[in-house]
Amino acid sequence: MQRICPVCNGIVALAVSCPDCGKYMEDLGHVSDYFGPYSPYEENFWPASNSQALRRVSGNCVHFLQCPQCQRCTSRWVSKIMA
Numbered sequence: 668m669q670r671i672c673p674v675c676n677g678i679v680a681l682a683v684s685c686p687d688c689g690k691y692m693e694d695l696g697h698v699s700d701y702f703g704p705y706s707p708y709e710e711n712f713w714p715a716s717n718s719q720a721l722r723r724v725s726g727n728c729v730h731f732l733q734c735p736q737c738q739r740c741t742s743r744w745v746s747k748i749m750a
């Protein structure tokens with residue numbers, strides 16, 4: 668048994684409506700994919716951690732979402748499930 672993110676594994680899709688225009692927001696993947704090594708924000712978000720450590724400790728997977736219409740970004744914490 669291990670804990671997996673149901674969104675990363677395609678079991679469920681994140682269906683979040685944009686708070687501004689109501690469109691479904693696109694899942695950009697979890698944070699470590701979105702904020703690559705070039706990102707100036709990464710250290711501010713996750714000091715002294717990498718994605719593997721973060722995911723192991725938290726038991727959650729952080730996904731970034733972006734509205735395709737107005738480009739608004741938000742994030743969602745997805746609870747991992749036992750698989």
Ligand SMILES: [Zn+2]
Nearest residue numbers: 672674675728
């Ligand atoms: Zn995930």
Ligand SMILES: [Zn+2]
Nearest residue numbers: 685688734737
């Ligand atoms: Zn929008």
